[in-house]
Amino acid sequence: MPSFDIVSEVDIQEVRNAVDQARREIATRFDFKGTKCSFELKENEILMKADQEFQLNQMMDILRQKMVKRKVDLACMDVQEPETTLNAATQRVLIRQGIEADSARKMVKMIKAGKLKVQAQVQGDQVRVTGKKRDDLQQVISLLKQADFELPLQYINFRD
Secondary structure, X not given: OOEEEEEXXXXXXXXXXXXXHHHHHHHHOHHHOOOOXXXXXXXXXXXXXXXXXXXXXHHHHHHHHHHHHOOOOHHHEEEOOOEEOOOOEEEEEEXXXXXXXXXXXXXXHHHHHOOOOEEEEEEOOEEEEEEOOHXXXXXXXXXXXXXXXOOOOEEEEEEO
């Protein structure tokens, strides 16, 4: 019976490379000379530090450019509000991995509402879809691509 899995994964190595490239660009740009601007990557979180909030906005633009060049989907970034004090500003960017339970339930509900002859079930942080025909599974993929879940979705483990 054909099946596939719906997942939301990000290549952390590519994120690390993008952060390193952004860090190098900050070090060489004239408008950041003499400032205490930095990027820190900790597991699934990027911490940006700067002197002022507008520098954080510039750093975010640089980070987004580098992520796009490394083919990392920007939908995986959960940008938090900047925290400012008199002499420093910080901002956290969370890298979302996996499909949350609420989003997974919405996906299953949407697939069932599509009246396709497939079964969808939540398995941890992924959704498995099985059906008798490959065409039905491809219709599910096109249905999910039209919907906006604010997550980068990948369709893996396609088996006949």
